[in-house]
Ligand code: SF4
């Protein structure tokens with residue numbers, strides 16, 4: 001097990017050289033071979049010799065400011081800094097001589113003369129590089145006294161909720177500034193002043209909170225002293241042990257070292273050896289983990305016979321027994337297919353696998369679906385059809401070899417921040433960028449990053465835009481003919497070429513449809529086709545459309561036509577929203593597919609599962625989520641087990657979802673909080689957070705990473721244990737003693753996972769990318785290398801079909817939705833953290849022209865109405881959106897973005913068309929009628945909170961919101977709980 005007590009990972013001082021050529025040098029009398037371009041400091045470190053240092057770190061370019069790392073080099077005058085001196089063949093280097101000792105002690109004397117000597121009470125005591133270096137160089141006295149006049153009395157900036165900046169501890173090594181520039185790419189910090197008066201400044205007002213800082217924590221991580229330090233460390237002291245695990249927020253899948261004191265997290269430190277993040281993080285994974293121990297956590301199972309009845313807290317046995325008897329009753333009354341389940345993209349692979357197994361084997365139906373239905377199901381369909389596998393093709397690191405990048409319908413700096421930082425690094429190195437998005441996302445014009453082309457596509461016309469890009473490539477002789485001839489089906493390619501070459505698909509013909517200048521589009525297409533390695537990164541702005549699957553296929557067409565698949569630096573890369581979207585799809589969560597994307601109607605595949613599971617499986621696909629809702633309303637679908645998913649808030653057309661849920665007889669909700677869906681539930685089973693469980697998550701690169709338990713499940717059972725208990729109560733035995741056994745079963749039954757086990761993942765350093773099997777025992781970083789998974793790549797015709805959602809006189813604006821950095825998905829976790837400081841309500845972005853036409857000013861309350869419903873949001877007047885388009889996020893339930901979205905779906909997968917809703921907007925002074933009936937806390941939460949208030953317990957109330965209505969959409973039930 002990758003459990004560690006190491007406080008700090010080894011730091012080699014400067015980044016590794018990428019050269020494959022080596023030269024020989026001699027360090028302290030020992031001959032060593034090192035890569036050309038390596039620094040003397042790193043060469044020594046690789047040989048096991050640690051040269052003292054303060055301003056150097058191996059994730060930053062050498063800076064050479066502290067002068068502690070001086071060495072002697074034979075034949076050279078003076079004492080060069082080893083961090084900034086590259087090795088040369090035959091160099092003879094000495095790192096420890098009396099003169100060097102004297103010089104280093106002198107440097108340390110100066111530092112310490114301007115540093116408060118409060119080590120014993122300093123929060124970094126025992127974890128401070130300055131302290132370490134004073135010991136290493138043997139500092140014994142300071143001739144200059146200890147009254148350094150610079151900033152010993154400067155005030156601490158504790159404006160950031162997660163970390164503090166104490167200038168008195170700062171040695172002005174600039175590591176924080178360089179981390180913010182080089183690692184994070186935000187450029188929020190500067191060194192202000194000169195000489196002894198210099199200090200670190202964040203923004204004009206010298207306040208981290210008011211600056212451009214995005215609270216990623218890279219500067220805190222880089223700081224060698226306690227000048228920048230986590231507030232939890234100040235409050236709790238140093239950790240006692242640590243465990244490597246994986247972030248439970250987005251699809252980047254960053255590895256973290258959970259630093260613990262007993263069962264309490266002291267801090268989450270991005271793990272240097274994490275292959276998805278290489279020691280970097282964003283504000284969510286780094287700091288926003290407090291929700292796991294938030295007082296709103298529901299820790300007792302509850303049942304009620306009717307949603308108008310009070311909840312009753314019961315034992316696990318009673319809750320499971322009641323749930324099982326209700327499901328059986330419903331099946332005996334309404335038939336086998338009257339119940340189903342929804343798996344969660346936030347739960348582990350093992351948990352998700354078990355839920356689909358429960359539905360197929362214990363319920364005896366294929367009515368299982370996953371929340372990926374509403375985000376990346378078109379990716380699965382589109383990539384499987386064209387390339388043969390429902391997954392992204394690359395590693396994140398591959399972007400460092402790309403020359404031109406398309407970002408389409410994604411906002412990486414908000415939704416995939418750690419990948420965004422790497423992307424920015426590559427762009428600063430000179431790669432070209434094309435952004436295709438209705439909105440001006442940060443990448444269009446970020447510090448030191450500018451898009452070469454921003455194609456502001458009209459919402460709903462992605463397919464038209466990509467087809468016209470293909471037109472340029474096909475008609476201007478830019479197709480990679482050799483690649484296509486060797487790797488793709490010839491007849492399908494010819495049909496595609498004929499189709500895209502038609503005049504009606506030209507950029508000029510499509511200009512009125514897409515709203516994108518034909519000149520820009522032609523130039524962007526030429527750039528992508530001719531500028532070396534081209535890679536495409538896309539998000540939900542591609543998939544969540546009525547032509548989502550078509551657009552994914554258009555992306556694959558573009559990559560094949562330009563030969564951009566099957567090697568480093570290229571590829572088709574869906575940026576997955578939630579942490580385990582890829583995994584939940586891999587694990588057989590869709591009604592038509594068993595684990596590994598094999599169709600349920602395949603007799604051979606089904607027979608394998610039947611033999612292993614000891615049960616007969618249905619050969620017909622079951623219901624998708626929207627079909628479940630329709631069947632519930634029509635009366636044939638009556639029971640649902642919903643794990644880790646708040647479908648009332650996340651699915652479109654809230655009224656329709658609510659009506660469906662209200663029509664069912666037994667809804668079992670398993671979650672860590674009593675969410676909006678639980679208002680319609682009859683059984684509530686407390687879930688466990690990622691800190692409480694063992695298992696694996698699979699990120700957007702197909703990387704299966706270990707999730708490790710750092711604390712006991714707060715409700716007594718981990719999620720996989722609850723699913724097993726329910727299955728056993730239904731009469732289908734599930735007996736595992738550890739999630740590793742579940743993974744062994746997955747590997748036994750899934751060819752692309754056949755080499756995966758917890759042991760294997762540990763052996764490979766914490767993660768492995770599938771396929772991992774006999775042909776690829778160490779996993780597959782890049783797919784489709786010599787041939788596509790389906791053999792020959794298949795071009796698909798991508799005819800543009802306009803969405804039914806078009807602007808009309810009645811609904812003249814197009815609403816599109818997205819995310820913000822500090823919040824995550826429906827906000828259940830991040831709303832329960834200080835992240836609300838950055839985003840405490842969802843707002844409506846509107847172009848100044850549209851606002852002026854309607855007499856709306858910045859900050860006004862605006863009603864947006866679609867044919868599905870109406871909600872009210874505060875206006876943010878901005879040119880980030882184009883005229884005719886409005887935009888909002890969906891992190892707060894009271895915003896009701898999904899009250900407005902319609903039930904239009906992707907033609908192939910039923911993925912909702914969240915990104916295009918025709919609306920009208922008008923100035924109002926009141927919340928909408930549905931908002932007036934909404935309450936932030938559910939009935940049970942409120943009563944529990946009231947009870948705690950009576951007992952005088954400290955409460956952390958969520959941030960205030962503009963609308964403070966009082967009741968849920970349907971009438972709430974009262975609560976009877978042991979706290980009352
Ligand atoms: S805050 Fe820390 S990292 Fe930044 S300059 Fe000061 S000591 Fe160095």
Ligand code: SF4
Nearest residue numbers: 180213214216217219
């Ligand atoms: S937290 Fe991140 S963004 Fe903020 S100053 Fe530090 S490195 Fe820059």
Ligand code: SF4
Nearest residue numbers: 247249250254282285
């Ligand atoms: S980028 Fe994603 S996985 Fe990484 S720390 Fe942030 S939320 Fe977690």
Ligand code: FES
Nearest residue numbers: 064066067069083
């Ligand atoms: S570590 Fe080399 S000069 Fe600071």
